[in-house]
Amino acid sequence: MVSTLSLAPFFSLSPSASQYQYQYQSPSPFPFASHRGLCLVCYVSPPSNSQSDRPYPWRQPHWKGMPEKEEKRGRWKADAISDQEAIHQFDQLLALKNLRQINQYLKDYTKFSSNPLSTAFSLFTRLIQAKGISPNEYTYEILMDCCAQINQVNLLFGLLGRFLKEGCRANVMIFSPILKGLCWEKRTDEAATIVLNKMPKLGCIPNVVSYSILINGLCKKGEIEKAMDFVDVMISKGHEPNVVTYNTLIKGLCKNGKIKKALDFLDVMISKRHEPDVVTYSTLIDGLCKNGDIEKAVDFVDVMISKGHEPNVVTYNTLIDGLCKNGDFEKAMDFVDVMISKGHEPDIVTYNTLIKGLCRNGEIEKALDFLDVMISKRHEPDVVTYSTLIDGLCKKSEMEKALKFLDLMISKGHDPDVVTYSTVIDGLCKNGDIEKAVDFVDVMISKGHEPNVVTYNTLIDGLCKNGDFEKAMDFVDVMISKGHEPDIVTYNTLIKGLCKNGEIEKAMDFVEVMISKGHEPDVVTYNTLIDGLCKNGEIEKAMDFVDVMISKGHEPDIVTYNTLIDGLCKNGEIERALNFVDVMILKGHEPNFVTYNTLIDGLCKNGQIEKALNFLDVMISKGYDSDVFTYKNLINGLKKGGIE
Structure with missing residues (x-):
């Protein structure tokens, strides 16, 4: 049996739902919200004597009766207790009419609840129904932060509407969760409108935090130029970017491969007397490594240390990864030694990076030795470790060992993901064991993992190389029926299969189908067709395709x-x-x-x-x-x- 708590008049309830839900209800006084009043269902389970009934049985309740007050900090303790106990204790706090303690309880309890949003609104209902006490700005901040953490943007707008209706004064902290939520959903234009227009209209002037949230959202969306424009807007409004703002921009630029601009911003940051921190240097080191500029990345570690910033595990892991990808395994190992000498023990990421580097270099035996070292250091292999080793073994055509590792992975309680299964399917296809590869697709589906475009492309490629074009086409049909549209790789694979089989005309037809589906031929497509025509002795036609290729902006x-x-x-x-x-x-x-x-x-x-x-x-x-x-x-x- 469940007990239903109403949150009237703002929220309405539906006792038939099994979890909280929301829907549009009455207009909100918030003038620019497209999301109006909302309806929520909050359910609180009655106390149970059975520990197994708890969502997280390892969380033991610490309270017996009234919550103890911490003498030093003057805070009510919050821990994982049943929802019914929480309501009882919250009611006792309501009787004391101490809003500070009520807010602290609300904040702390939602951190431990298995259903924080439902819990928060259940307690909030009792607060607004109580006499002689009302929620304040901080109460709403707690609720809105809770909504933002689980990306309930619609509820955020509804809460803001109620907040303003009650005559509370808008502040930056109220808008921050809304901005974060919108940016998380990549609705940066709406977030920008709030910062530039709506907040000032409500007498709430955006601060460095508001602009930094928006700049971060734009960077994550890849809109770097817009993000940089907002830095100028921010400065024009009298807000000087801080270290967080600069770090956000530098990270965005690095992720978009604009290393030079990122380094320019580092100079600007220093000129504005903002000292780069560990995050700044680690971000730049990561960007330089991914850009293949390993030497400069190593130099930055020295600069970082000279400025009094000790590299952390993340910094070392980034550099080790860059060196492994660059094929410089010896230097990577030197940095592992430096890392240990500085008191930083290699973690699971370090070992996985080294194992991946060795596998990429074809040194499977060394990779397996590192696995033993890793286990001896009490780091249990995870999905990444097993998947990396399986990939390495598949690439070395050691399929028997790869399949044994797959069994070991499952026996250790690690569920192989789509990538792992796709890797095994690819290995089996390249090893000529097409039937077993097809069987693995069935195994994958039976384990609850739906094949993705990569999986289908791998299988289609294997079938084409095996000369079984009809079966390859059957899998294209299956792929489409499962909602996966063939991509440029699918079409290139099919065109290559037809060309190898000497069916040039059919391959040309597939190019037409490919274009009709919105996929423009790329260099691989043209090279495949040119190769097919050359092998078919049609040199002049091949030359014509070179001209077409160039006319379409693809350089040979x-x-x-x-x-x-x-x-x-x-x-x-x-x-x-x-x-x-x-x-x-x-x-x-x-x-x-x-x-x-x-x-x-x-x-x-x-x-x-x-x-x-x-x-x-x-x-x-x-x-x-x-x-x-x-x-x-x-x-x-x-x-x-x-x-x-």
């Missing part, structure tokens, strides 16, 4: 040129192939190992041994080692020329 890359050179060589058009090498260099693409081997093969087959040997010399001088294929071509060419 090294793959395009190598494909055309190979096609021309195989078609016996050696001079034309050599001319394309000149064009390629002119366009800023240096010939690579594939280019030289293709030319040497073509020249040898055309009997131009001397030219082939010259290209071998050039190839070696450029730092490319010749392989078995190179010498095999030369030997065959020499034999053809009558030289044994």
Whole structure:
């Protein structure tokens, strides 16, 4: 049985609902809210003698009867107790008519409740129904903060309407949760309107916090230019950006790859006498690492230390990750040693980063050794650890070991996610075990994980490579029926499968379908078609596609040129192939190992041994080692020329 608490007149109740809910009801006095009065259902479960009935049985109640008053801090203690006990104790506080203690109770109790919003409004109902005491601005701030934490933006507007209706004076703290909620929902235009127009109209002048929330929302949405404009607006209104504002902008710029601008803002920050903190430096180090500027990132650690800011675990993990991604594992390990010497023990993130770095480098055995070290340091492998190792093993075609790790992962209570299953499916496909890959899709679904676009693309690619185009198309149909629209990768995979099968016309038809679905062909699409046409001996058509490619704003890359050179060589058009090498260099693409081997093969087959040997010399001088294929071509060419 549940007991229903009403919050009249602002909220209405529905005893049939199983959880709180809200709907529009009566107009709110708040002039700019599109969300009017709301209705909420608050349910409070009666006390139970069974501990298992608690949502979180490990939370033990500490109160026995009346809440104890903390002598030193003068606060009522709050802890995880039943909702019915909470109501009883709250009623006792109401009898004392001490609003400060009531607000503190409301704030503390909602932190521990399994359903904070329902609890908060249940207690708030009793407060507004009590005689001789009314909620104040701080009471509303507590409720609005509670709504913001679980992203109930609609309720925030409703509360603001009631707040103003009761004659309370609007303040920045009341608007902050609304701004946070709107920004979280990416409704930054509405948030901007509130800051620029609505707050001032209500006599509430936005402060640094208001602007910083909005700037943070704009940065997270990727609207960096707008965020920077608001910094100017903020300054024009007499509010100097603080460290938090600068850190927000620097983070936004780094995430959007604008490292130079981020560093410029660092200079501005320092010139305004705002000392960069650990967050500033860690953000810049992360941005530099992701931008591939590892040396500068390492230098920033030295700058950071020289300024009296000791790097923390996050800083070291960021740098270690950057070094691992850059293939500099030894230096990454040096920083692990530095980290430990500074009193920072490597955490699960550190170990996962190192394991990922080793797996990416193909050093699976070393990665498994690190797993043992990690466990010995009492860090239990998590989903990331297992998924990383499974991915590494799949890429090394060690599918048996990968599947054993999947079983181990499940036995340890870690539920594989979509990424893990997609990784295994990809490994099975690349290993040629298509049937098992298809079976794994069924296993994945049975475990409650719906395949995503990546999963379907992986399976479609495997089927196409296996020559089973019909089954690949069946999975495209399944994909669409599950609400996943094929993306550019899907279409490129299908086009590649058809080209490899020599079905160029069908591949061309798929390009038309792709365009009709709003997907413009990219470099991969054009390269695939050009390769298919070249292999089909249709060189001129391939050349036409190069022109189309350029006209659509896609510059041919090294793959395009190598494909055309190979096609021309195989078609016996050696001079034309050599001319394309000149064009390629002119366009800023240096010939690579594939280019030289293709030319040497073509020249040898055309009997131009001397030219082939010259290209071998050039190839070696450029730092490319010749392989078995190179010498095999030369030997065959020499034999053809009558030289044994």
